[in-house]
Amino acid sequence: MPQFSIGHRDYPTKKDARETIRAILHGYPVGSTVDNEEHHLLLLDLLDMHPRAEDKIGPGVEAFAIAPPQRGPHPGFRVIRTDGTPIDFSYLECLQPRTYRQQVLNVMGDEVKQTKTDYFESRRAAGTLRSDSSGQLLDTANTAVSYFQGPSFNEIATEFAESLGGWEAIELTSSAEKGLGRFVDRDLAQRWFDHHHSRAVFGLLTQQESLRRPRS
Structure with a gap:
């Protein structure tokens, strides 16, 4: 059966994914903040798929809000960034190939995902499960491994791609889609792993602290 993914979520078709996003969009009044955590997480993963995601x-991302219609009768999504600046985005652009x-x-992240798991396990074994930002005591259900103390994942990946002449x-x-x-x-995969290992500086955050960092 055909399948479409947003982050770790699989949908039978792209239409099903689109209808899920539309239900969120029309489930909040214009001008309100998306305050459901699962909706917020879904929109974060959706925004990662935007062709100009970094911009x-x-x-x-501090929060998502429902923006008034710009063209036509339908509202849209607005990103409220951590510096307070807002910017609108089209969810339909995110659903393009x-x-x-x-x-x-995506593949680069999959190739090195074990390194984040290993880092978390090393911190747990050392008894240092505290946020490196706030000092808050962490538990396994409220911990995120983050690149916030050094270059972001995208910066590390871009360095590597540019060293090869481009993406x-x-x-x-063939399964990369x-x-x-x-x-x-x-x-080359091993070279990427070694490059990532030499550049990645991990730290621990709470889930909420991590949500408000640039995506990595």
């Missing part, structure tokens, strides 16, 4: 996210850069970024230099297996592919060249 829309800016310094980080992923660019090759977005596909590669097209990284060939992916859903972000579940792999590097075809496994030696």
Whole structure:
């Protein structure tokens, strides 16, 4: 059966995903903040799929709001960034086919995801499960491994791609459309892993602190 994904969420079709987003959009009054945490998390993953996601996210997402109609009768989504600046985005643009850069970024993240798990386990074993931002005591259900103390994941990935001459230099297996592919060249995959390991500076945050950081 055809499937469409937003973050870790799978939908039978793109139409089903679109209807889920529309239900959120029309479930809040114009001008209100999206205050349901699951809706907020879904919109964060949706925004990551926008072709100009980095520009829309800016310094980080504080909240989402419902913007009044700009063209036509329908409202839209507005990002309220952590510096207080607002910017609107089209959810329909987010649902367009992923660019090759977005596909590669998804695969890069999958190739190194174990490093974040290993970091968390090392902190738990050391008994240092506290937020590196606020000092708050953490539990396993309220902990996020973040790049907030160094370059973001996107910055590290872009450095690597540029060192090869661009994103097209990284060939992916055919399953990359859903972000579940792999590097075809496994030696290149190891080079990416080593580059990421040398540049990534992890830290721990609460889930809420992490939500308000730039996406990585």
